[in-house]
Amino acid sequence: MTDVTLAVVLPLLGAFLLPLTAHRGLHWLGMLLGPALLALAALLLFATWTAFESPYAIALGGFAPPLGITFYVDLLGLLFALAVPLTSLLLWPGGSDEAAIRQQSLTLLLAAALTGMALSGDLFNLYVFYELAAVASYGLAASSATGPAFVAAFRFLLISALGSVVTLLGIALIYFKTGTLNLAHLATLSERLADPQGLAAFAMLLIGFGVKAELFPVNAWVPEVYAATGKRVAALLAGLASKLAVLAVVRILLLVFPHDEARQLLLLLGTLGVLSGELAAWQARDVTRMLAWSSIGQLGVVLVAFSLPGKAGLIAGVTVAMHHLVVKSALFLLADRWGGAVDRLKGAATASPLGAALFVLFALSLLGLPPLPGFWSKYLVLSGLAEAGSGMQHLALGVILLGTVIEGGYLLRIITRLYAAPERDIVPPAHRFPNLFASGLLALLLVAGAILIDPLWQGLNTLAASATDTQVYVQTVLGGKGITR
Amino acid sequence: MIWIAVMLVVLTLAAALAVLLLENLLAAVAAASVVSLGVAVMFVILQAPDVAMTEAVVGAGLSGLILALALRRLGQATLDIDANEAEHDA
């Protein structure tokens, strides 16, 4: 009964059943159902994590791997899968009216889809889960039911749907050339995709999955959606959903397109993302959009990290991604009450000293102040870039450092306002307790990460060693009888 | 056979262009249905009866219905803009 499929299925079941609790006095059940199922999923994944010995594959429906859909369970997938129910629990919307129940339903669907993306070992199944996550996030983006939210959600939908069409074209292209969808099977056939057509297919997949990963040319939806919707939703999308989309890209990159050109493409787009995101954030005058643009920049760093070849790249990427997951979620939670103009924040620290202290902590970690984890994540990326040492990578190194300087400028602008004297005795509102509590938990996580950085790194080493080994994947899924022609 | 295919493709592409170019939105919706139907016939030619049936039922039928309903509702939508304007002026 510790089958990890349950971690995907249970939230789905919950999402289906949740609307029923809107009727006939079942509110208490509705309030409990979602968190309980998410907690169950988290426990399940945690149990799997602790009992984990070696990667294994689950053939869904009992059909032998290349034919049916497989779930592939390894440490990388489990780590990201575990992050999903935990973060969703932390950012649970709550409430018991009809709209709130719908929002919870969508959150559960999002959680199920993201867990599925972490575990899936099938290209089209990835696409389906990605679409599920996308549709759920359109709904969440519009959930604040204001005019801007509708426009932003519609624009998000358009970009994302266009991306989906492009992804579908890419999948068709891959299917044309290989006739299979299983990632392990594709890995054995990857030399068939080492030509312009294969690269084009990768580019198409990248554009499709990149929409949620806030990849450079397809991320225009980010600032407006985050500004128009609730901050918990923004935290969910920026913190969690983007990481899982990145994971999907990374799986495809590692297994199906282990070519330098594909990595270079990722590096290029990541670098441009850092540059555009940080530059745009420099002039942002309200906190939410500043954080949104900064999130684009950070996601660029994540992509640059994952574009590094081999173990180093994976370790760096996972570290940056997890760090950003913690920090950006927490910052958006804090921006719930502080999302307005930066200048309105004067004196906020007096009203909410704990909130301000947490904000400073997260901002410093984002900037990479040692010994906070942000420094180590940045160190891993930069030393990887310096090690790899091509011109493009040195450029990326410079751009990331420049981005940090700009980031320092605008984050400090917020921090100095927080601690400035209040103007005309208008004190910005204090935080709601749940948000403060959640970001406090994340802060504890951050500090624990700072203290335990070396054990974590060693754990990541073993994780990366198995995750970057294509042979292990293929052997595990196809059992050594990879069908090749 | 090949000529049927060519005609079909030309027809479908023309309908697709019509979707973009027709002034009347209802006509554009109809053109979109024609595109779906054309694609459905192509699916039949491509030996995909299941998909053809789905495309015909969903793409031409349901989707057309949804679009038409939405168009009707767009036409009669009462607007919140008046309330907004009042707010702006205040």
Place this chain on the structure above:
Amino acid sequence: MRNIATLLLLGGLSFLLLVITGGLLFGNPPMLIGQGIQQAAPTEVGAANIVTAVVLGYRGLDTLGELSILFAAATAGGLVLGSTRGRSGRPGGFILRTGVDLLFPLMLVAGLYVVMHGHLTPGGGFQGGVILAAAFFLPLLARPQESLDHTWLSVIEALAGSAFIALGLAALFEGRAFLTPLFDHGVLGALVSSGSLPLLYLAVGLKVGAELASLLVRLSADDEGAS
């Protein structure tokens, strides 16, 4: 100016697409898994319609995901449009009403037929579900004052979706993988065959029908007024 640039880019894009994909082999695909499925499906799943075997068997999880997407879209639509209030509009004419009355049972039967024969012939839960939704929706067009009971729709929706998952979980409880087909395969081509596939398609059909019906009702509803 911008449109010209867009057109130029588009031209470039389609040219590139054609050039890049031009070297593909048409009409002779590698069919690595297709071949395997065709050989294995009759014995492994027992459905005469191999597409159904793929949709519900080999790629059953995709179908669950697809149902969830539809559900997500319906939920999000509900979140966006809010709960519907009344519907107004002129009642349809005599002919429309009578026609709809006559059509309703026919469509119901047709929908159920398509759903239940999905494992044998083209068609299945989605197509049948759409027909069912239309069957329930058309009377509303004829008689705008009446309304579909949302509670029932949502109950059907929830239970049908849960039934799909429950069928999958049943296999899990028996120690097999999620969504493993249950029961005997039966005789290839018989109505009662291919194990639990017809049941799955029934669940799909009901869920799709209920979801689309509620979606249609919601879209056809009047505005709640300026709110």
Place this chain on the structure above:
Amino acid sequence: MNWAIGLVMFVGAVGLSVIGIAGMLMSNHLFRMVLALAVAEAGANLLLILAGYRWDAAAPILLPGHSTQAMVDPVPQAMVLTAIVIGVGVQALALSLVIRVRQHYATLDMRVARQRMQDALDQAAGVVPPRSQEGPAGERPLPAPTRTIEAGGPHD
């Protein structure tokens, strides 16, 4: 000549995708963008079906007695089934959003809707929109009529 059908259909698939994408890009009409999206999706679906098409094969349905016949690949067909349903779900959601946008901002023009959204966001955040000074004079609200100097006023 059956193989040529694939080529013709391929042109059709790419054509539909490109026309759909073009429609989404060149139109600023919200409703038409949704329509164009449907067209683009149809093109992508067609391409996917083509990926499993064999010119010498039958539909993947086992009929009694013909069990040995070559069949087209069933997997892309299953994928396209999924994709079509996904498409219609997204379309319905998009249309509900369009209805709401129309209600809130009284427009179906993407540019206008975007501008109004931006202004609303700026206003909610407490940031003065920079556009108000830079926009063409005609679009700016006229200054409120002031009293004439003879009537006396703060100048005195």
Place this chain on the structure above:
Amino acid sequence: MIGALDMLLLAALAAIPLSALFATTRSGRWLLVAAYAVQFGLLIMLQPATAAHSALSFQLLGNAVGWQMDALGWYFAVITIGSAGFAAAYAAGEWSEVNGRLGLSLRWLYAGLQINVLAMLLLLASGDFVSLFIGWELTSWAGLILMLLAGGDAIRASLRYIVYAIAGGMTVFAGLVITQAAVGSLQFDALHAAAPSLGTGRLWAIALLFILGFSVKMASMPFHLWQAPAYAYSPAPGSSFLGSISARMGLFGIALVAIKLIGLAQLDRLSLVTDLVDLRGLLTWVAVFTAILPTFVAMRQNDARLLLGWHGVGQGGYMLLGVIIADRLGSAGGLLHVFNHATYQAILLMAVFAVIHRTGTADLNRLGGLVTRMPLTFLAMLIGIIGLAGLPPMNGFVSKWMIYRALIVDGHPLLFVATVISTLGTVLSVYKLLHNTFLGQLRLEHEQIHEAPWSMTVPMLLLCVVVFVTGAAPGLVLQYVAAAQQAIGLEPVRYILGGIESPTGSLDMLWITAILFAGFGIGAVLFYLIGGRSRRVHQLDNYAGGHFLTADVRYQYSDNFYAGLMHRIRPWYRGSFEWTESALVSALGAASTLARGFFEQANPAQWVLVGTTVIMTWVMWYALG
């Protein structure tokens, strides 16, 4: 096993919560001063000659991280803790009470001071590049705490500071990762061992990145704009602490990485344009311009704090010059100047803040004549400016003499002339400071001013004693300087108690001081023998043109000091650096607007198309090439 270094670091760490706890009461603050004394004692117990290792060392991400303190770090640490202790004592009494009442957070002030000390100790005790960078970043951010406390103008200045500081930090970061890529390890020894075999390209990158990063903290040209306002607007103890030592961390970094680890021999390999210019030559000129330009900027300032702040920048140039010449005498002069500058700069800032404490302003056009009201402060400032101007017998003279001497001996006449110009500027501008504050007519509103409280004057005067004693007997300090020189692999200076012994000319300050005082004595004796006598009169006890003067007539005031000189040099200095900086900021703004436009355009799907097309073109290009 906890060693002496661990004790020191633990004491500094433990003092942070104590500072936050006790800073609000007077006795508590004196306790904190005692805490600094304890830390100083612990530091003295360390053996400066041999490197003291910390017991704390661990593996982080495959790098061994540890701390150790050699004689160089020890020398800087002495100055750090000393400055902090004097600053804490200066503020312990009335100053804190008054400013606490005005809304200054004393807890943050004292805790911030202690955090700064800890961060600097961590930096000075770094044992590898990871701990170096940790210390570096902590130092940068800790400084921000002190700068932000004052609010108002300080916030703008500190924002500017932090952008510069992060830029510097990131440059160091880049140097660090490139070092790791080139050498394969982040240990100091690894770079030291591998430096001779590194290619010039790599070596250029490493040396340049580290030196640039450290220069930002030093505020060397062209990164000099941030420092003066950032340090000047901090509250008094923060300002005097930061002004004394903070920027010298950059010098420590350069001495450590460029001179100790990379080595002079390697630095000499780095030449541009066929040996015409090399890195060291470039740096000497940077140092000289850093010494000249800020000095003349200082002359233009009307805020006493800013004037001193700019001098701090300029004096940094001398130190860099001495260290980068790196012969026996020059490097000793540069390192000695760190100590000397810390002492007299602390005196000067303390004196200025004492004036602010009493009068409420540091505007040089609104002060004057305070010598009669605040004589002790005047004395302290007098001694301070003698030190700053580099005149005997105060300690500033010794270090500057050593640097001049080195320039002449090494054959850099141009550099020598340039430094003399700089010293000229220093003399002129410190006279402006002294004159406008203490001399001339006492302003009406300052009639009732008293001398600063003893808690503020005593630390100043104690520092004056230090300045005088180390001026007369520089050997006291030079022994540690020599040890520090040895620690970074330079030849140690040959010192005696009174100064330097060298074949090309010795310096014995004991004699010079004695002669000077003998001269003064003779002068006094002559004055009184001849029968000269002086009578104190009130400032208003004179008249002009038959009019008796009243206190409200401004008969003697200064405005636009050195107008003529300023007129002469203005064509040479038109604020081109300010202009460059603001141009950079504008460029950033423009780029930012562009990026925003990208995100906020009407049809976002357009970018999907553009992106796809470009990527596809790239794919085709790859296919062809």
